[in-house]
Amino acid sequence: RKKSTCFSDWKHAYERLHVHKTSLGHKNGVLKIKKRRQAEARIDSKLLEQLEDERKYCAISSHKRVIKRKKRDDEYREGEVLSLERDHFRINIFFPICDQLLDKLRMRKTSYDAVTSNFAFLCKLDTMSEADKTPKVIPD
Incomplete structure:
Protein backbone atom coordinates (compact mmCIF):
# COMPACT_ATOMS: atom_id res chain seq x y z
CA ARG A 1 0.00 0.00 0.00
CA LYS A 2 1.12 3.58 -0.79
CA LYS A 3 1.86 5.95 2.00
CA SER A 4 -0.26 9.13 1.86
CA THR A 5 1.58 12.46 1.83
CA CYS A 6 -1.53 14.38 2.81
CA PHE A 7 -2.11 15.88 6.22
CA SER A 8 -3.84 13.35 8.43
CA ASP A 9 -3.29 14.58 11.98
CA TRP A 10 -6.56 16.51 12.28
CA LYS A 11 -6.53 16.42 16.06
CA HIS A 12 -3.52 18.74 16.15
CA ALA A 13 -4.37 20.82 13.04
CA TYR A 14 -5.01 24.05 14.94
CA GLU A 15 -1.59 23.94 16.62
CA ARG A 16 0.10 23.17 13.28
CA LEU A 17 -1.64 26.12 11.58
CA HIS A 18 -0.61 28.42 14.44
CA VAL A 19 3.00 27.26 14.12
CA HIS A 20 2.87 27.85 10.36
CA LYS A 21 1.41 31.38 10.77
CA THR A 22 4.21 32.38 13.11
CA SER A 23 6.97 30.77 11.06
CA LEU A 24 9.57 32.89 9.27
CA GLY A 25 8.81 31.27 5.89
CA HIS A 26 5.12 32.20 6.10
CA LYS A 27 5.91 35.79 7.11
CA ASN A 28 8.38 36.20 4.24
CA GLY A 29 5.85 34.77 1.77
CA VAL A 30 3.11 37.16 2.93
CA LEU A 31 5.51 40.13 2.67
CA LYS A 32 6.48 39.11 -0.88
CA ILE A 33 2.82 38.90 -1.91
CA LYS A 34 2.09 42.35 -0.43
CA LYS A 35 5.10 43.81 -2.21
CA ARG A 36 4.01 42.34 -5.53
CA ARG A 37 0.60 43.98 -5.14
CA GLN A 38 2.17 47.42 -4.79
CA ALA A 39 2.36 49.39 -8.03
CA GLU A 40 6.08 50.20 -7.69
CA ALA A 41 7.12 46.55 -7.68
CA ARG A 42 5.12 45.61 -10.75
CA ILE A 43 6.61 45.31 -14.20
CA ASP A 44 4.09 47.75 -15.65
CA SER A 45 4.46 50.37 -12.89
CA LYS A 46 5.50 53.10 -15.37
CA LEU A 47 2.47 52.30 -17.50
CA LEU A 48 0.20 52.60 -14.46
CA GLU A 49 1.76 55.98 -13.57
CA GLN A 50 1.22 57.22 -17.13
CA LEU A 51 -2.39 56.01 -17.07
CA GLU A 52 -3.03 57.81 -13.79
CA ASP A 53 -1.50 61.02 -15.18
CA GLU A 54 -3.76 60.79 -18.24
CA ARG A 55 -6.82 60.27 -16.02
CA LYS A 56 -5.95 63.37 -14.00
CA TYR A 57 -5.36 65.42 -17.16
CA CYS A 58 -8.64 64.29 -18.73
CA ALA A 59 -10.54 65.09 -15.54
CA ILE A 60 -9.16 68.64 -15.51
CA SER A 61 -9.19 69.41 -19.23
CA SER A 62 -12.65 68.03 -19.99
CA HIS A 63 -14.29 70.70 -17.83
CA LYS A 64 -12.53 73.63 -19.46
CA ARG A 65 -14.45 75.56 -22.08
CA VAL A 66 -12.49 76.49 -25.14
CA ILE A 67 -13.46 79.90 -26.48
CA LYS A 68 -12.98 80.25 -30.20
CA ARG A 69 -13.46 83.31 -32.33
CA LYS A 70 -13.86 83.07 -36.05
CA LYS A 71 -10.78 84.41 -37.74
CA ARG A 72 -11.24 86.65 -40.74
CA ASP A 73 -9.31 86.10 -43.94
CA ASP A 74 -7.18 89.21 -43.54
CA GLU A 75 -5.98 88.60 -39.99
CA TYR A 76 -3.75 86.22 -38.18
CA ARG A 77 -3.04 85.71 -34.50
CA GLU A 78 0.07 86.94 -32.78
CA GLY A 79 2.80 84.33 -32.94
CA GLU A 80 1.18 82.50 -35.85
CA VAL A 81 3.61 81.76 -38.64
CA LEU A 82 2.38 82.01 -42.19
CA SER A 83 3.29 78.89 -44.05
Missing part, protein backbone atom coordinates in the same frame (compact mmCIF):
# COMPACT_ATOMS: atom_id res chain seq x y z
CA LEU A 84 3.55 80.25 -47.56
CA GLU A 85 4.55 83.51 -49.20
CA ARG A 86 1.30 83.26 -51.13
CA ASP A 87 -0.64 83.42 -47.86
CA HIS A 88 1.45 86.40 -46.72
CA PHE A 89 0.70 88.26 -49.96
CA ARG A 90 -2.98 87.40 -49.83
CA ILE A 91 -3.46 88.46 -46.19
CA ASN A 92 -1.17 91.48 -45.95
CA ILE A 93 -1.47 92.99 -49.44
CA PHE A 94 -4.37 91.69 -51.54
CA PHE A 95 -7.17 91.71 -48.94
CA PRO A 96 -6.35 95.22 -47.60
CA ILE A 97 -6.35 96.57 -51.17
CA CYS A 98 -9.74 94.93 -51.82
CA ASP A 99 -11.11 96.42 -48.59
CA GLN A 100 -9.94 99.92 -49.56
CA LEU A 101 -11.38 99.51 -53.06
CA LEU A 102 -14.77 98.48 -51.67
CA ASP A 103 -14.82 101.47 -49.30
CA LYS A 104 -14.00 103.91 -52.13
CA LEU A 105 -16.65 102.38 -54.41
CA ARG A 106 -19.28 102.67 -51.67
CA MET A 107 -18.37 106.34 -51.11
CA ARG A 108 -18.57 107.00 -54.86
CA LYS A 109 -21.97 105.29 -55.08
CA THR A 110 -23.43 107.44 -52.28
CA SER A 111 -22.18 110.62 -53.95
CA TYR A 112 -23.58 109.52 -57.34
CA ASP A 113 -26.91 108.69 -55.67
CA ALA A 114 -27.05 112.27 -54.35
CA VAL A 115 -26.29 113.73 -57.80
CA THR A 116 -28.79 111.39 -59.48
CA SER A 117 -31.58 112.34 -57.09
CA ASN A 118 -31.03 116.04 -57.95
CA PHE A 119 -30.52 115.79 -61.73
CA ALA A 120 -32.20 112.56 -62.91
CA PHE A 121 -35.02 114.54 -64.48
CA LEU A 122 -32.59 115.83 -67.15
CA CYS A 123 -32.51 112.38 -68.72
CA LYS A 124 -36.29 112.48 -69.20
CA LEU A 125 -36.56 116.02 -70.68
CA ASP A 126 -37.47 114.82 -74.17
CA THR A 127 -40.43 112.76 -72.89
CA MET A 128 -41.74 115.30 -70.33
CA SER A 129 -44.41 117.88 -71.11
CA GLU A 130 -43.78 121.63 -70.67
CA ALA A 131 -45.96 121.74 -67.56
CA ASP A 132 -43.87 119.03 -65.89
CA LYS A 133 -40.53 120.63 -66.84
CA THR A 134 -41.09 124.04 -65.23
CA PRO A 135 -41.30 122.98 -61.54
CA LYS A 136 -38.27 120.68 -61.95
CA VAL A 137 -36.03 123.33 -63.53
CA ILE A 138 -37.08 126.26 -61.35
CA PRO A 139 -37.84 125.03 -57.87
CA ASP A 140 -39.87 127.28 -55.53
Whole structure:
Protein backbone atom coordinates (compact mmCIF):
# COMPACT_ATOMS: atom_id res chain seq x y z
CA ARG A 1 0.00 0.00 0.00
CA LYS A 2 1.12 3.58 -0.79
CA LYS A 3 1.86 5.95 2.00
CA SER A 4 -0.26 9.13 1.86
CA THR A 5 1.58 12.46 1.83
CA CYS A 6 -1.53 14.38 2.81
CA PHE A 7 -2.11 15.88 6.22
CA SER A 8 -3.84 13.35 8.43
CA ASP A 9 -3.29 14.58 11.98
CA TRP A 10 -6.56 16.51 12.28
CA LYS A 11 -6.53 16.42 16.06
CA HIS A 12 -3.52 18.74 16.15
CA ALA A 13 -4.37 20.82 13.04
CA TYR A 14 -5.01 24.05 14.94
CA GLU A 15 -1.59 23.94 16.62
CA ARG A 16 0.10 23.17 13.28
CA LEU A 17 -1.64 26.12 11.58
CA HIS A 18 -0.61 28.42 14.44
CA VAL A 19 3.00 27.26 14.12
CA HIS A 20 2.87 27.85 10.36
CA LYS A 21 1.41 31.38 10.77
CA THR A 22 4.21 32.38 13.11
CA SER A 23 6.97 30.77 11.06
CA LEU A 24 9.57 32.89 9.27
CA GLY A 25 8.81 31.27 5.89
CA HIS A 26 5.12 32.20 6.10
CA LYS A 27 5.91 35.79 7.11
CA ASN A 28 8.38 36.20 4.24
CA GLY A 29 5.85 34.77 1.77
CA VAL A 30 3.11 37.16 2.93
CA LEU A 31 5.51 40.13 2.67
CA LYS A 32 6.48 39.11 -0.88
CA ILE A 33 2.82 38.90 -1.91
CA LYS A 34 2.09 42.35 -0.43
CA LYS A 35 5.10 43.81 -2.21
CA ARG A 36 4.01 42.34 -5.53
CA ARG A 37 0.60 43.98 -5.14
CA GLN A 38 2.17 47.42 -4.79
CA ALA A 39 2.36 49.39 -8.03
CA GLU A 40 6.08 50.20 -7.69
CA ALA A 41 7.12 46.55 -7.68
CA ARG A 42 5.12 45.61 -10.75
CA ILE A 43 6.61 45.31 -14.20
CA ASP A 44 4.09 47.75 -15.65
CA SER A 45 4.46 50.37 -12.89
CA LYS A 46 5.50 53.10 -15.37
CA LEU A 47 2.47 52.30 -17.50
CA LEU A 48 0.20 52.60 -14.46
CA GLU A 49 1.76 55.98 -13.57
CA GLN A 50 1.22 57.22 -17.13
CA LEU A 51 -2.39 56.01 -17.07
CA GLU A 52 -3.03 57.81 -13.79
CA ASP A 53 -1.50 61.02 -15.18
CA GLU A 54 -3.76 60.79 -18.24
CA ARG A 55 -6.82 60.27 -16.02
CA LYS A 56 -5.95 63.37 -14.00
CA TYR A 57 -5.36 65.42 -17.16
CA CYS A 58 -8.64 64.29 -18.73
CA ALA A 59 -10.54 65.09 -15.54
CA ILE A 60 -9.16 68.64 -15.51
CA SER A 61 -9.19 69.41 -19.23
CA SER A 62 -12.65 68.03 -19.99
CA HIS A 63 -14.29 70.70 -17.83
CA LYS A 64 -12.53 73.63 -19.46
CA ARG A 65 -14.45 75.56 -22.08
CA VAL A 66 -12.49 76.49 -25.14
CA ILE A 67 -13.46 79.90 -26.48
CA LYS A 68 -12.98 80.25 -30.20
CA ARG A 69 -13.46 83.31 -32.33
CA LYS A 70 -13.86 83.07 -36.05
CA LYS A 71 -10.78 84.41 -37.74
CA ARG A 72 -11.24 86.65 -40.74
CA ASP A 73 -9.31 86.10 -43.94
CA ASP A 74 -7.18 89.21 -43.54
CA GLU A 75 -5.98 88.60 -39.99
CA TYR A 76 -3.75 86.22 -38.18
CA ARG A 77 -3.04 85.71 -34.50
CA GLU A 78 0.07 86.94 -32.78
CA GLY A 79 2.80 84.33 -32.94
CA GLU A 80 1.18 82.50 -35.85
CA VAL A 81 3.61 81.76 -38.64
CA LEU A 82 2.38 82.01 -42.19
CA SER A 83 3.29 78.89 -44.05
CA LEU A 84 3.55 80.25 -47.56
CA GLU A 85 4.55 83.51 -49.20
CA ARG A 86 1.30 83.26 -51.13
CA ASP A 87 -0.64 83.42 -47.86
CA HIS A 88 1.45 86.40 -46.72
CA PHE A 89 0.70 88.26 -49.96
CA ARG A 90 -2.98 87.40 -49.83
CA ILE A 91 -3.46 88.46 -46.19
CA ASN A 92 -1.17 91.48 -45.95
CA ILE A 93 -1.47 92.99 -49.44
CA PHE A 94 -4.37 91.69 -51.54
CA PHE A 95 -7.17 91.71 -48.94
CA PRO A 96 -6.35 95.22 -47.60
CA ILE A 97 -6.35 96.57 -51.17
CA CYS A 98 -9.74 94.93 -51.82
CA ASP A 99 -11.11 96.42 -48.59
CA GLN A 100 -9.94 99.92 -49.56
CA LEU A 101 -11.38 99.51 -53.06
CA LEU A 102 -14.77 98.48 -51.67
CA ASP A 103 -14.82 101.47 -49.30
CA LYS A 104 -14.00 103.91 -52.13
CA LEU A 105 -16.65 102.38 -54.41
CA ARG A 106 -19.28 102.67 -51.67
CA MET A 107 -18.37 106.34 -51.11
CA ARG A 108 -18.57 107.00 -54.86
CA LYS A 109 -21.97 105.29 -55.08
CA THR A 110 -23.43 107.44 -52.28
CA SER A 111 -22.18 110.62 -53.95
CA TYR A 112 -23.58 109.52 -57.34
CA ASP A 113 -26.91 108.69 -55.67
CA ALA A 114 -27.05 112.27 -54.35
CA VAL A 115 -26.29 113.73 -57.80
CA THR A 116 -28.79 111.39 -59.48
CA SER A 117 -31.58 112.34 -57.09
CA ASN A 118 -31.03 116.04 -57.95
CA PHE A 119 -30.52 115.79 -61.73
CA ALA A 120 -32.20 112.56 -62.91
CA PHE A 121 -35.02 114.54 -64.48
CA LEU A 122 -32.59 115.83 -67.15
CA CYS A 123 -32.51 112.38 -68.72
CA LYS A 124 -36.29 112.48 -69.20
CA LEU A 125 -36.56 116.02 -70.68
CA ASP A 126 -37.47 114.82 -74.17
CA THR A 127 -40.43 112.76 -72.89
CA MET A 128 -41.74 115.30 -70.33
CA SER A 129 -44.41 117.88 -71.11
CA GLU A 130 -43.78 121.63 -70.67
CA ALA A 131 -45.96 121.74 -67.56
CA ASP A 132 -43.87 119.03 -65.89
CA LYS A 133 -40.53 120.63 -66.84
CA THR A 134 -41.09 124.04 -65.23
CA PRO A 135 -41.30 122.98 -61.54
CA LYS A 136 -38.27 120.68 -61.95
CA VAL A 137 -36.03 123.33 -63.53
CA ILE A 138 -37.08 126.26 -61.35
CA PRO A 139 -37.84 125.03 -57.87
CA ASP A 140 -39.87 127.28 -55.53
